[in-house]
Amino acid sequence: MDLGLAGRVAIITGAGRGIGLAHARALGLEGVSIVINDQDSTAAMHAVEVLSAQGINATSQTGDATDPEVVNQTVSFTLEKHGRLDILINNAGIGVKPASEVEHMPLSDWQRMLHIHLDSTFVWSRAAVDPMRKNGYGRIINTSSMNFTGGGRPGVAHYSAAKAGIVGLTQTMAKEVAKFGLTVNAIAPGYVATELISQFSADMMDRLKKQNPAGRLCLPEEVAALTTFLASTHAGFINGELICMDGGRRDYYWG
Numbered sequence: 001m002d003l004g005l006a007g008r009v010a011i012i013t014g015a016g017r018g019i020g021l022a023h024a025r026a027l028g029l030e031g032v033s034i035v036i037n038d039q040d041s042t043a044a045m046h047a048v049e050v051l052s053a054q055g056i057n058a059t060s061q062t063g064d065a066t067d068p069e070v071v072n073q074t075v076s077f078t079l080e081k082h083g084r085l086d087i088l089i090n091n092a093g094i095g096v097k098p099a100s101e102v103e104h105m106p107l108s109d110w111q112r113m114l115h116i117h118l119d120s121t122f123v124w125s126r127a128a129v130d131p132m133r134k135n136g137y138g139r140i141i142n143t144s145s146m147n148f149t150g151g152g153r154p155g156v157a158h159y160s161a162a163k164a165g166i167v168g169l170t171q172t173m174a175k176e177v178a179k180f181g182l183t184v185n186a187i188a189p190g191y192v193a194t195e196l197i198s199q200f201s202a203d204m205m206d207r208l209k210k211q212n213p214a215g216r217l218c219l220p221e222e223v224a225a226l227t228t229f230l231a232s233t234h235a236g237f238i239n240g241e242l243i244c245m246d247g248g249r250r251d252y253y254w255g
Contacts, residue, residue, distance in 0.1 A: 001234070003030055003228065003229070003231075003232035003233065003234060004232055004233030004234070005027065005030040005031055005032050005228070005231060005232055005233075006030065006031030006032075007031060007032075007033075008027075008031070008032045008033070008084075008086040008087060008137075008231075009032065009033045009035070009078060009082040009084050009085055009086050009087070010024075010027050010032050010033070010034055010035065010085075010086065010087035010088070010089065010231070011035045011037060011074060011075070011078055011085065011087070011088050011089070011124070011128070012024050012027075012034060012035070012036055012037070012088075012089045012091055013037045013038075013065045013089065013090055013091050013092035013120065013124060014037070014038055014065060014091045014092030014093060015034075015036040015037065015038055015044075015047060015089075015091060016036065016038035016040050016042075016043030016044045016046070016047045016060075017040075017043050017047065017194075017195060018192075018194040018195060018196065018220060019091060019189070019192055019194060019220045019223050019224070020036075020038070020089070020091040020092070021047050021050070021051075021220075022220035022221050022223060022224040023089050023091060023223075023224045023227050023228075024036060024047065024051055024056070024058065025050075025051060025054065025056070025224065026221070026224035026225060026227070026228045027087065027224075027227075027228055027231060028051055028054070028056030028057070028058060029054065029056065030228060030232075032086075032087065032231075033057040033058070033082055034051060034056060034057065034058040034059070035058075035059055035060070035061060035074065035077070035078045035081075035082075036048060036058060036059070036060040036061070037060070037061055037062075037063065037065055037070070037074055037092070038060065038062060038092075039062065039063065039064055039065065039092075040062075041060075041062040044060035044061075044062055045060060047060065048060050059077075059081065061073065061074040061077055065092035065116075065120040065124070066115055066116055066119055066120045066123070068123050068127075071123045071124055071127050072127060075127045075128065075131065078131075079131055084131065084135055085128060085131040085132060085135070085138075086132065086135060086137055086138060086139065086231075087138070087139045087140075087141070087231045088124055088125065088128040088132075088138075088139070088140045088141070089141045089143075089227055089231075090120065090121040090124055090125065090140070090141070090142045090143055090166075091143050092116070092120055093116060093117050093120075093143065094113070094116050094117075095196055096113075096147075096155075096156040096158075096159045099155030099156055100155060101154060101155055101157075102157045105157065105158065109158060110157075110158045110161075112158075113158035113159055113161075113162050114158065114161065114162045114165065116162075117159070117162035117163065117165075117166065118162045118165040118166055118169070121142050121143075121166050121169060122169060125140050125142070125169070125173060125184070128140060129177060129180075129182070132177075132180070132182050133177070133180040133181075133182065135181075136180070136181045137181055137182070138177070138180070138181065138182035138183070139182070139183055139185075139230060139231040139232075139235070140173070140182065140183070140184040140185075141184075141185055141186070141187065141227050141230050141231065142166050142169070142170050142184070142185070142186040142187075143163075143166065143186065143187060143189070144163045144164075144166050144167050144170075144186045144187065144188040144242060145159070145160075145163040145188055145189065146188050146189065146190045146244060146246045146249075146250055146251075147159055147160050147163055148160050148163040148164045148167065148188065149188045149242070149244055149246070149250050150246075150249075150250040150251035151250070151251060153251075163188075166186060167186055167242050170184050170185060170186040170240060170242065171240045171242075174239045174240030175240065178239055181236075183230075183235065183236065183238060183239040183240075184239065184240065185230050185235075185238060185239065185240065185241045185242075185243065186241070186242045186243070187223065187226055187227065187230075187242075187243050187244075187245060188242055188243065188244045188245065188246070189218055189223050189245045189246070190212070190217075190218055190244075190245060190246035190247055190249065191208050191212075191217045191218065192217060192218045192219070192220055192223060193217040193218065193219055193220065194220060197217065205217075211249060212246075212247040212248070212249045213247055213248040213249055214247035214248065216247070218245055218246070218247065222245065223245055226243060226245060230243075
């Protein structure tokens with residue numbers, strides 16, 4: 001299937017490793033030019049090297065994904081280098097440690113989580129609209145979580161709230177930009193086999209797999225395959241949706 005992606009240009013946040021890098025590889029192999037944003041300059045440069053070795057046109061712009069100045073500079077760089085912006089994948093985020101019930105959660109922890117996940121999605125999405133509108137083509141793909149779709153998990157209310165907010169932003173923005181030929185969708189992965197998850201104890205990993213109907217974790221490449229389709233010409237009438245990738249289990253392990 002020709003996805004109609006050759007010659008397109010994408011910005012992917014948090015793409016130095018893990019799911020973000022898988023997004024970049026999947027899109028790049030379809031002929032998309034990739035601009036990586038990551039706060040870790042070493043990881044970003046390594047990602048560019050890995051992608052370039054596979055024949056993918058990739059560059060990086062290091063910086064904090066929550067900083068509007070970094071956002072504007074990256075979008076400007078992309079337009080100067082490639083002349084267009086077609087795809088934005090809001091992937092940047094942090095884990096949930098330390099966990100804390102709402103009663104004991106510091107306000108600073110709450111604000112930091114919402115800032116990194118929700119605010120960053122907002123500032124990048126806002127900056128992408130004008131160049132995409134000028135193309136008459138745009139795909140914004142946001143990252144929620146089964147931590148929201150599963151009804152929340154004790155100890156991580158800040159993370160669940162941030163991921164819920166991303167869905168609200170996605171659904172509202174989708175209605176605002178559809179008239180320009182743009183779509184805005186969100187994905188909600190379950191546990192994905194990344195470097196971060198590999199740090200879990202063997203017991204927890206075993207429980208996660210046994211509790212899932214599929215008996216395993218999701219793979220980064222599977223998440224990337226979904227976002228690549230959502231970025232394609234074939235997904236032009238999928239708009240304002242939240243698509244789950246959880247193996248059939250919405251709720252998280254509560255141990």
